[in-house]
Amino acid sequence: MRTRPIHWSKVIVAILGLIAPIAIAIANAMAMADGMADAALAYETMEPPRIRLGDSAMIRVTSLDGYLKNVPLPTVPGLTFELLGRSQGLEFVSGKSIPSTYILIRVTPQFTGLFSIPGLTPTSRSLGLEVVSGDEPNPYALHSHNQFPQPLKVSPAPIPKGIQLKAGGAAFVQLVIPTRAVYVGESVPVDIEVGIRPGIVTSMNGLPTLSGTDFTLNNLSKQPKRSDQVIEGSPFAVMTWHSVLAAVKPGDFSLSVETPLSVKINTHSAEDIAIAARMGWPFLQSMYNGIVPKDITIASPSSALKVLPLPTQGQPKDFSGAVGDFQVSSDISPARVAAGDPLTLRLHISGVGNFDRVDSTMFDRLDRWKTYPAKSSFTPSDAVGYKGEKVFEQPLIAALPGEQTIPGLEFSYFNPNTQHYERAHTQPVKVMIAASLADSSLSALAAAQSLNGAPTNQSARGLRPDHPRPQSSVSEMRPLYFQALFLAVPATLALILAGSWFAVRPNPARATSKSAERALAQLDAAAQSGDSSSFFEVARTALLHTFAVRWQMSPDQITVAELKARLGPAGEDIERLCALADEAKYSDYEPGSTDFQHWLRLIRGQLTGERE
């Protein structure tokens, strides 16, 4: 028997062919084991999962396997993420303490809604965050011992009529409008519903908008009414906006609304998903982990609406475009005023309809009153302003006293229920206009004083009449003595007088002239009578007195030397006169008449300042 030689190379290939799949399988198993280990050793939690707008939630990423690298912050429209820091601690698992590392992230919402936060670690699941408005019940009441959280009312329902699920069954939008025909300008209440699946629809990126330009839609609230429904076994958060629609032109229209969303859409084909499902959960999980939110816009099914034109037949001239069903009333306050005082006429228009077309043209007929621009205010009685009351306030002033009548006001509108133009009117209002404030008050004052027995005041007779045309006027109300320009006049005068007072000196000659004249008269008399004793005595006294005043010294201080020094040669004559006075007094000396004349000239010259 011949044995075939062994080909070792084939043996090696065969062995490798057997080992290789096993090695690959082992490697895959190890890789899967690592992934499972990661999934088990790192995870994140968020508290609380439901918050109010304005509050924040906290995400804690926990690692049970040593140091945890920084995690990338996710990007979710409407949420702000902020890395607060990291810490270390211990986690107790099955009675064992395991060293742990934590990363804390704060999440702050910018608006209400349901948000889905993608996992921060490779194998973690996404987190859900519900943000409610500030006026809703406190979400933290969940932790209260006394209050238990109210479960959301979830009503199972099949697909409602008119709803078409979009975005892979994750969302829908619906427009609810009346089925009847409407008129141009008529305000029609409409409802817009948007349903989203939390977790799949990550955010709403804007308010629903109406497609087309032939209609006007009132501004939608940022806080819609929210409810939860189960549609075809899936939970939906349904947001409902109530608004008012108005057509701007007649015709047959097809209406729909659109709303932008961010949705996690699976882009893999069904075959791929089936293969991944057969390969087991790691493959299927990795496939779903690759899904990222995508911005899309979904639209509602079209709704037909017929818009009719307003009839031209029977249209009032003062029709301003108001369509609806209105009632009017009026009041005035105060009911009694003085002439010239303002009073306010209020016109109340209530009902349903397009209140923006209700204007104040009805006040144009108040031509006998002085009017000012009217003010208006609208108080809605529903959320959308379809029902309510509009109040016009018209200030009026009556110029004349007495009983005045404000005519009734008329308001025309088109009633779509009766399909006719209608006219609402108010009743005329009577107002008592008293005399002007001054006259009426004065009359009351005078009457009161008369009743008390006191005499009536003079002013109680009324205003005194006007003065004739003014003849003189001034340019400055401030009195003269408070005007700087005028104050210069007395100031200048006072300065001149003060300066003069200091500048002018008294005249000694004038001061002594009277006594000198008196002395000269006595000297003349003595000379004529030949009384030398009296003559020289009077002459000496008068001269010394004059010299004393002139030289500002006492008469006793005047000596002979002083006379000679001040008067020169005349001093010697004065000295001789004094000597003759002594002689005449003590020795009866009698000078001749010639001598008297000589001495008289000398004395007169000295007394009056004249020189011979």
Add this chain to the structure above:
Amino acid sequence: MRAPTIAMLIVGLALWCGQTLAQPWQPRYSADGLYNLANSYARAGKPGLAVLNYERASLLAPDDADINANLEYVRASAHVATEPRTRFARIAQAANPTLAAWIGVLGIALVGVGLLARKLAPRFQWLRAGGVLLGVALIALTVSNAMLLWPRMHEAVVLINQTPARVSPVPMGDTAFVLREAETVTITAEHEDFILIRTRGGLSGWVARANLGTVVPQLSEPPPP
């Protein structure tokens, strides 16, 4: 030496006259015109503006019986309290301020001339003394007149009824009390668009400038019609 001095004086006088004439035209006020204007406001039922113009007319003609009677009448109609003038005030305000101003100048001249004459000539002492005494009396009359009118330079009249007086000079300041139209108040301070006033009852508060009319018109105020 005298000729250059006189020439400089003449040039200075000419410059002063030119500056005076070059000033912008100012509104003209007359007591009769203001009185008639006040009557118009009173008839129109505006006691605040009526009292304001009566006060202004009274400033120019304090002894006018019609002005005082109508002022009292409108104040009584508006239920605003009035204070009767004292006898001293009636005497001091017998002359209108313009006449009182020139009387004061005459008094200064009499006192000055009397004192100067006493220095120049010792004669007629009784005449000089009488002149000085008369001058002092005239000056006292003018000073009294000015002292009585000085507070009115800082008075204002409330033009709007129920004007709030606030605790601080801001529009949203708390209201301390409410003023009646045609009430006369005293201005004590100003801050931007608010005026600190004091009532005759002693209350103080900040009032919006637009709600008051000053008795002495502000420079920015338009002239009377």
